[in-house]
Amino acid sequence: GEDVEQSLFLSVREGDSSVINCTYTDSSSTYLYWYKQEPGAGLQLLTYIFSNMDMKQDQRLTVLLNKKDKHLSLRIADTQTGDSAIYFCAERRSGQNFVFGPGTRLSVLP
Amino acid sequence: GAVVSQHPSRVICKSGTSVKIECRSLDFQATTMFWYRQFPKQSLMLMATSNEGSKATYEQGVEKDKFLINHASLTLSTLTVTSAHPEDSSFYICSARKAGERNEQFFGPGTRLTVL
Numbered sequence: 454g455e456d457v458e459q460s461l462f463l464s465v466r467e468g469d470s471s472v473i474n475c476t477y478t479d480s481s482s483t484y485l486y487w488y489k490q491e492p493g494a495g496l497q498l499l500t501y502i503f504s505n506m507d508m509k510q511d512q513r514l515t516v517l518l519n520k521k522d523k524h525l526s527l528r529i530a531d532t533q534t535g536d537s538a539i540y541f542c543a544e545r546r547s548g549q550n551f552v553f554g555p556g557t558r559l560s561v562l563p
Numbered sequence: 564g565a566v567v568s569q570h571p572s573r574v575i576c577k578s579g580t581s582v583k584i585e586c587r588s589l590d591f592q593a594t595t596m597f598w599y600r601q602f603p604k605q606s607l608m609l610m611a612t613s614n615e616g617s618k619a620t621y622e623q624g625v626e627k628d629k630f631l632i633n634h635a636s637l638t639l640s641t642l643t644v645t646s647a648h649p650e651d652s653s654f655y656i657c658s659a660r661k662a663g664e665r666n667e668q669f670f671g672p673g674t675r676l677t678v679l
Contacts, residue, residue, distance in 0.1 A: 484666050495569075495656050496607070496670040541606065550670060551597075553606045 457554035459542060464560045466518060471529040472555045478523065480499035482544040487527045489538045490556070499527070499540075529559075537561045565591050566621035567659050576647055584642045584674045586593055586657030593659035596640040598632060601654040614638050637662070645650060647678040 457475045465471045477485065483504050486495040492557055502509045502516045502525075509516045515528040539556040546552055566589040576582050586596055594616050599607040609630050613619040613634035629651075637661040640659075644651050654675050658668040 488670075493671040493673070493675070495567075496658075498667065498669075501666070545666070550609060550612070552609075555606045556604075 457497045457542060457544060459551055459554040460560050461555060462560070464562060465532050466562050467532060467534060469532055471527075471532045471536070471559055471561075472505070472536065472538050473527045473529075473542075473559065475525040475527075475554050476514075476523055476553075477525060477542070477544040477552075479544055479546045479552075480520070480523065481518040483547055484545040485525050486551070487514075488501045488527075488541045488543060488553075490541065496541065509518075511544065532559075532561050548556075565659075565661065565667075565668045565669040567593075567657065567671040567675050569655075569657055572672060573641060573675045575677045575679065578648055579646055581643055581645045582647055582676060583675070584644075584655055584657075586640045586642070586659070586671050588669070591628075591659075591661050591669075592637040594641075594662045595645075595660040596632045596634055597642070597658045598630075598642050598658045599609045601656060601673070603654075607656060609614075610646065644676065649657070649678045652676055652678045662671065 486501040489494050489500045511529045517526045539558050541553050541556045543551045543553045568587045570585045598610045601607050610625045611621045613632045615634050617633035634640040654673050656673040658670045666677045
């Protein structure tokens with residue numbers, strides 16, 4: 454299909470790792486992104502990965518890309534209550550437009 | 564940094580009136596700005612792309628005459644919702660792309676429009 458897909462909800466306990474998954478559709482997408490949206494706010498870029506990379510790590514965040522399966526994941530280590538938010542993956546398609554997934558609502562339980 | 568602001572952050576208006584939302588890039592020049600609409604608990608839907616000094620490119624299904632976009636300078640784009648109706652109530656988010664950089668968009672904080 455045409456859509457970027459994500460699971461809608463994820464709950465984890467504080468201190469555990471969170472893994473948010475995404476599948477995208479356009480094999481020619483050059484960049485893939487993870488954004489965070491807190492309630493009532495705009496989107497904050499967390500990280501992005503170039504399509505010729507398999508992995509990118511930035512402090513507590515690890516992005517894994519399986520280009521063959523068009524699968525992207527975001528791992529948040531030592532998840533904190535401040536990480537509770539909606540996480541969007543997005544692909545930049547060949548026409549330069551960004552296409553966003555539906556967002557995964559991460560709830561961090563104490 | 565790369566800061567994008569939107570004004571107002573919230574607006575409530577009566578049905579039939581027009582509302583203007585501003586999107587500004589505060590510390591960089593934005594050759595391209597994007598306008599998105601986000602329904603509750605849903606993703607962002609691209610409405611239009613605007614390039615400074617030229618007409619906006621609208622996505623399929625978005626009414627040009629209803630959602631007027633002006634990108635008059637390298638730091639300001641405006642979205643005017645004309646003759647607003649309750650179904651136009653939504654969260655409108657703009658983003659801006661720096662001149663010469665295609666890989667990143669910087670998002671504004673959003674504007675929540677409620678049409679009574």
